[in-house]
Every structure is written in structure tokens, then in C-alpha cells.
Amino acid sequence: NGYKAQNGAFRALPVFGPGAPTRTFVVDSTPGADLSGGVLRTTGRPLDVAVHGRGWIAVQDEKGGEAYTRNGSLQVSSDGLLVTSNGQMVVGDGGPISVPADSELTVGKDGSVTVVSNNQFNAMTTIGRLKLVNPADEDMVRGDDGLFRQKNGQPAEADAGVNLAGSALEASNVNAVDALVSIIDQSRFFDMQIKLMQKADENASRAAQVMNLAA
Known part of the structure; x- marks a missing residue:
């Protein structure tokens, strides 16, 4: 009763270590609520x-x-x-x-x-x-x-x-239909990102094979 929707957000978190900090992770957060x-x-x-x-x-x-x-x-x-x-x-x-x-x-x-x-x-x-x-x-x-x-x-x-x-x-101020559509969109976006990562891994493997043949 009276539940207030939380606002979700994602932010980049740099990975520090040897070399330049060029890599980042993504973390989720809830910066606020819809009142x-x-x-x-x-x-x-x-x-x-x-x-x-x-x-x-x-x-x-x-x-x-x-x-x-x-x-x-x-x-x-x-x-x-x-x-x-x-x-x-x-x-x-x-x-x-x-x-x-x-x-x-x-x-x-x-x-x-x-x-x-x-x-x-x-x-x-x-x-x-x-x-x-x-x-x-x-x-x-x-x-x-x-x-x-x-x-x-x-x-x-x-x-x-x-x-x-x-x-x-x-009642809750969460719109169930909008929330469901948002979840579906996020799921599709996640799948697309996974496919891009797999494609990048395949390209890196092929590039390594070409370099081995050239050597």
C-alpha cells in the first residue's frame, strides 16, 4: 500500500590496475524514488x-x-x-x-x-x-x-x-504495463550486448590466427 517506484540507473565504474584504466564495469543504483x-x-x-x-x-x-x-x-x-x-x-x-x-x-x-x-x-x-x-x-x-x-x-x-x-x-504508483515493457526492453538490450561481446571475442580469435599464419 502506498508503494513508491524506485528510479533505476546505471553508471560506469572504472577498473584500476597495471596500465591505463581503459576498462569499466557497469553497476546499477537507485538514485531516487518517484513520489x-x-x-x-x-x-x-x-x-x-x-x-x-x-x-x-x-x-x-x-x-x-x-x-x-x-x-x-x-x-x-x-x-x-x-x-x-x-x-x-x-x-x-x-x-x-x-x-x-x-x-x-x-x-x-x-x-x-x-x-x-x-x-x-x-x-x-x-x-x-x-x-x-x-x-x-x-x-x-x-x-x-x-x-x-x-x-x-x-x-x-x-x-x-x-x-x-x-x-x-x-495503491502503488508503479504502472505494471510500463514496468513490464521496460523489463522486456532491458532483456533485449542485454542479449544484444552479449552477442556483441561474443562477436568481438570471435574477431579477436581470428585476428590471432591470422597473425600466427603470418609469422
């Missing part, structure tokens, strides 16, 4: 939220730091904390959001978390608010865990202008 929004799909599930437009949901990563995601599929953990479907603890404006037992949970468009407790005569209580942020795209970097962070390593400020769509999830 454009995906399609919002209605799920009807109260704990599903999607960031409407720009913005991010703050979560806690494995090291206890703050990171950001567009995955709004939320649930309540066994210890009563609000987490994402990946198990990452959701960060509220005041820290972790603890959900009382035997209560129904709803999330407002401003990120406010409200519960209706069956043990308190259906009383509605706001127990927290999701920390929603909106840093500039150029300030964000994707980590190996799939979460995004600010390049300076500092937590982003909460932004009251970020809105959520309830009972909905954001």
Missing part, C-alpha cells in the same frame, strides 16, 4: 486511511527513530498500540497511540483517533492524533527498509494541512 501519488481505492475498513495529496504518516522504525510511510493500513497490536500492517508503531503528536480494549476505532481526515468504548456507555473519546508531515520531496530519501526519512536525519515538523481519506488505501 507521485497512487490511485485511492475504497476498502470500507475503518482502520484504512490514505494520505489525500501530499504528505506522510509518521511511524517508528526498528531502531526507534522516526520515519515516514504512505501505508495507511492500520491495526491494533496485541499490546494495544496503533501500528501499520507491517508492524511499525504509528507516531502520534504525543507519542505512541494506545487503544483501550473493547473499543471501536475511527480516524478522522485530520488524523484524530477517536474510540467508542462499549464499557463506557458508547462514549466517544479522542485518544490521539496521527503525526502527519509534509517535507519537500527533495528532502526525502528512501531507506533499505522501504521507509522514507529526511536527508538531514531530523524528524519533520507536523503539518496540519495534510488530510486523510478514510476507509481507503493508496
